[in-house]
Amino acid sequence: AALSRTREVDIKGGWKVGESVPYAALAKVFALIEATTKRIEKTSLLTSFLLLVIQRSAKSDTNSLLQTVYLCINRLCPDYVGIELGIGESLLLKAISESTGRSLSVVKNELKKEGDLGLVAMHSKNSQKTLFKPKPLTVPFVFKNLEEIATSAGHASQNKKVSIITKLLAACQGEEAKYIVRSLEGKLRIGNAERTVLVAIAHAAVLAEQERGITPSLAGFTHAERSSASANKRSSKEKLAEKLEKAAEIIKSVYSELPSYDLVIPALLDVGVDRLKERCKLTPGVPLKPMLAKPTKAIGEVLDRFENKKFTCEYKYDGERAQVHKLEDGTIGVFSRNSEDMSKKYPDLMEQLPRCVKETAKSFVFDSEAVAIDKATGKLMPFQELSRRKRKDVKVEDIQVRVCLFAFDLLYLNGESLLQRPFSERRALLKEHFQEVPGEFSFAKASDCETVEEIQAFLEESIKDGCEGLMVKMLETESSYYEPSRRSINWLKVYWHGQPGLNVVDKLVAQVKKDYLAGIGDSLDLVVVGAYYGKGKRTNVYGAFLLACYDADGEEYQTICKIGTGFSEEALQSHYDTLKPLETMKPRGDIKVGGAKPDVWFEPKVVWEVLTADLSLSPVYTAAQGLVDGRGISLRFPRFIRIRDDKSADDATGPEQIAEMYGRQVLAQSKGGKKKGGG
Numbered sequence: 001a002a003l004s005r006t007r008e009v010d011i012k013g014g015w016k017v018g019e020s021v022p023y024a025a026l027a028k029v030f031a032l033i034e035a036t037t038k039r040i041e042k043t044s045l046l047t048s049f050l051l052l053v054i055q056r057s058a059k060s061d062t063n064s065l066l067q068t069v070y071l072c073i074n075r076l077c078p079d080y081v082g083i084e085l086g087i088g089e090s091l092l093l094k095a096i097s098e099s100t101g102r103s104l105s106v107v108k109n110e111l112k113k114e115g116d117l118g119l120v121a122m123h124s125k126n127s128q129k130t131l132f133k134p135k136p137l138t139v140p141f142v143f144k145n146l147e148e149i150a151t152s153a154g155h156a157s158q159n160k161k162v163s164i165i166t167k168l169l170a171a172c173q174g175e176e177a178k179y180i181v182r183s184l185e186g187k188l189r190i191g192n193a194e195r196t197v198l199v200a201i202a203h204a205a206v207l208a209e210q211e212r213g214i215t216p217s218l219a220g221f222t223h224a225e226r227s228s229a230s231a232n233k234r235s236s237k238e239k240l241a242e243k244l245e246k247a248a249e250i251i252k253s254v255y256s257e258l259p260s261y262d263l264v265i266p267a268l269l270d271v272g273v274d275r276l277k278e279r280c281k282l283t284p285g286v287p288l289k290p291m292l293a294k295p296t297k298a299i300g301e302v303l304d305r306f307e308n309k310k311f312t313c314e315y316k317y318d319g320e321r322a323q324v325h326k327l328e329d330g331t332i333g334v335f336s337r338n339s340e341d342m343s344k345k346y347p348d349l350m351e352q353l354p355r356c357v358k359e360t361a362k363s364f365v366f367d368s369e370a371v372a373i374d375k376a377t378g379k380l381m382p383f384q385e386l387s388r389r390k391r392k393d394v395k396v397e398d399i400q401v402r403v404c405l406f407a408f409d410l411l412y413l414n415g416e417s418l419l420q421r422p423f424s425e426r427r428a429l430l431k432e433h434f435q436e437v438p439g440e441f442s443f444a445k446a447s448d449c450e451t452v453e454e455i456q457a458f459l460e461e462s463i464k465d466g467c468e469g470l471m472v473k474m475l476e477t478e479s480s481y482y483e484p485s486r487r488s489i490n491w492l493k494v495y496w497h498g499q500p501g502l503n504v505v506d507k508l509v510a511q512v513k514k515d516y517l518a519g520i521g522d523s524l525d526l527v528v529v530g531a532y533y534g535k536g537k538r539t540n541v542y543g544a545f546l547l548a549c550y551d552a553d554g555e556e557y558q559t560i561c562k563i564g565t566g567f568s569e570e571a572l573q574s575h576y577d578t579l580k581p582l583e584t585m586k587p588r589g590d591i592k593v594g595g596a597k598p599d600v601w602f603e604p605k606v607v608w609e610v611l612t613a614d615l616s617l618s619p620v621y622t623a624a625q626g627l628v629d630g631r632g633i634s635l636r637f638p639r640f641i642r643i644r645d646d647k648s649a650d651d652a653t654g655p656e657q658i659a660e661m662y663g664r665q666v667l668a669q670s671k672g673g674k675k676k677g678g679g
């Protein structure tokens with residue numbers, strides 16, 4: 001059904017083999033995808049559209065599929081290249097007004113009513129009388145213009161941007177303006193998670209291969225022949241379903257190792273899904289999606305999970321993740337957890353790095369944590385020291401805080417990917433090919449503990465040394481392979497949840513057992529989506545904030561709690577200064593509000609790390625609604641820990657994680673024989 005609906009879209013567009021993909025056809029598919037909430041239907045709509053793109057592209061044309069895919073995920077290049085869309089509301093309002101001849105105040109008023117700039121642009125366009133039918137937009141044309149907007153910088157760039165947007169909008173018909181404006185804003189809001197797009201690419205590639213074969217007609221066959229053919233047909237249907245599933249797994253795994261559509265899509269069109277893994281492997285220079293850990297509530301859980309298996313405990317350093325790459329030609333790159341190029345933030349690291357690499361390591365990728373250290377004493381300093389640094393154009397001579405790398409994994413060495421080698425081997429190779437340089441480069445401190453007491457002692461030691469807790473990792477066998485982009489059960493984190501900044505060692509150690517057992521086991525990274533004005537002395541700033549988690553599948557922010565205690569006057573002023581420019585007139589369309597009623601709303605951008613005493617079901621908030629109950633889940637007594645400017649809003653904690661935490665809390669409470677929360 002999805003296929004025939006997309007074909008209908010296509011036929012209306014009159015798009016022939018060898019022609020550029022009409023943007024109108026893409027916009028119509030976006031509208032169909034937006035109109036359904038069913039994930040399967042979204043995937044199949046996109047699959048059939050991508051299939052059409054493949055079938056209608058000339059043989060050597062890889063750009064049509066590549067650019068269509070980029071527009072579907074609203075990006076223009078791989079993450080690490082760092083060209084982003086995200087044009088501000090005022091520029092877009094100006095362009096809409098200029099291209100449609102409506103006054104700025106009318107457009108602004110409509111935005112107040114609609115809360116969606118895309119809809120405002122579409123209505124403005126459609127209410128305008130035009131004498132000529134504009135030349136139809138194509139995907140390559142739109143893509144090129146978006147690229148130009150995203151890359152124009154400098155003095156006159158604002159005017160240039162408005163002028164390109166105005167021209168683009170002038171050529172829009174039907175629903176095109178809605179999606180172009182949303183693309184420019186940086187959010188398509190059709191509920192098309194990247195995972196859906198990956199699955200659709202895989203399915204379209206398999207179906208394109210399949211459709212190249214010819215299905216024989218059954219006319220002229222005997223009854224017996226027909227039924228045997230139809231039995232075969234059924235089994236071939238099952239085979240196809242299997243093939244589609246396998247293809248999706250292959251693409252997801254290839255993409256997590258080599259997250260660049262620029263490389264994966266041409267290879268896919270060239271060799272097909274089955275041989276894709278041979279062609280697309282971890283490559284220095286292309287940051288892979290990092291492996292992440294699962295939280296634990298108590299040390300006992302570590303032993304339950306790793307019973308009879310070899311594991312190791314490492315310090316969990318409190319800094320910023322740094323994936324370090326060296327290419328054969330000697331180029332070095334440092335990438336953040338989000339694949340951002342960090343070389344401009346860390347010129348000092350770039351200068352230090354060659355000293356820790358032995359001559360035997362010609363090309364490599366290692367995983368590490370960059371931690372601030374005190375120049376004089378060599379002591380580790382908290383994450384905040386690093387987060388104060390600018391992200392770009394940092395000059396070595398201006399740097400106050402020294403950075404030391406703590407390396408914990410080696411993923412690639414001298415032309416070979418090590419992802420599928422046991423961790424014990426990867427760790428041995430790391431130690432063989434790199435050397436410690438005091439204050440600049442160290443191997444993560446590790447201890448191959450075996451008992452609860454040993455882990456406990458090592459955890460306490462890690463806190464004394466200024467770390468956040470421990471990472472416990474599987475050491476041998478397949479379970480210890482590096483799993484890109486996974487929050488893996490083979491990496492567990494054990495935290496200490498005390499007051500940050502407390503450093504009276506005896507007090508800490510005494511609190512360790514009590515505190516990390518009491519919390520829910522992990523902190524949450526939440527997006528600030530709204531605020532409440534303060535009272536009394538605080539009327540000029542926001543006094544409390546509305547937080548949300550992010551559902552990557554549904555592409556929506558779900559409200560989770562109000563947080564308002566524990567902020568100093570200075571902190572409130574500084575949050576106000578950061579958040580004020582993000583105020584919007586209405587909650588953005590992708591915020592699932594529930595019963596929350598803040599005084600102001602924000603563009604979801606700022607991420608805070610937050611701790612909570614526990615979780616409870618809530619009729620007001622929408623986080624994880626439907627996952628454990630018809631009600632949402634809320635945080636009780638949330639406590640602000642720090643700003644996470646190394647995370648973007650899309651990296652915020654997801655509803656499944658919150659539901660999982662709630663589940664573990666309920667389980668722990670029932671084991672402990674007490675019952676609380678639930679109200």
Ligand code: ATP
Nearest residue numbers: 292293314315316317318320321369408444471493
């Ligand atoms: P966090 O908020 O703690 O950074 P996260 O969701 O970003 O959490 P987790 O999977 O919870 O990531 O924890 C892994 C993070 O801990 C890594 O991204 C890395 O930055 C940091 N880290 C510090 N020490 C280690 C270590 N020894 N091994 C792996 N990761 C470490």
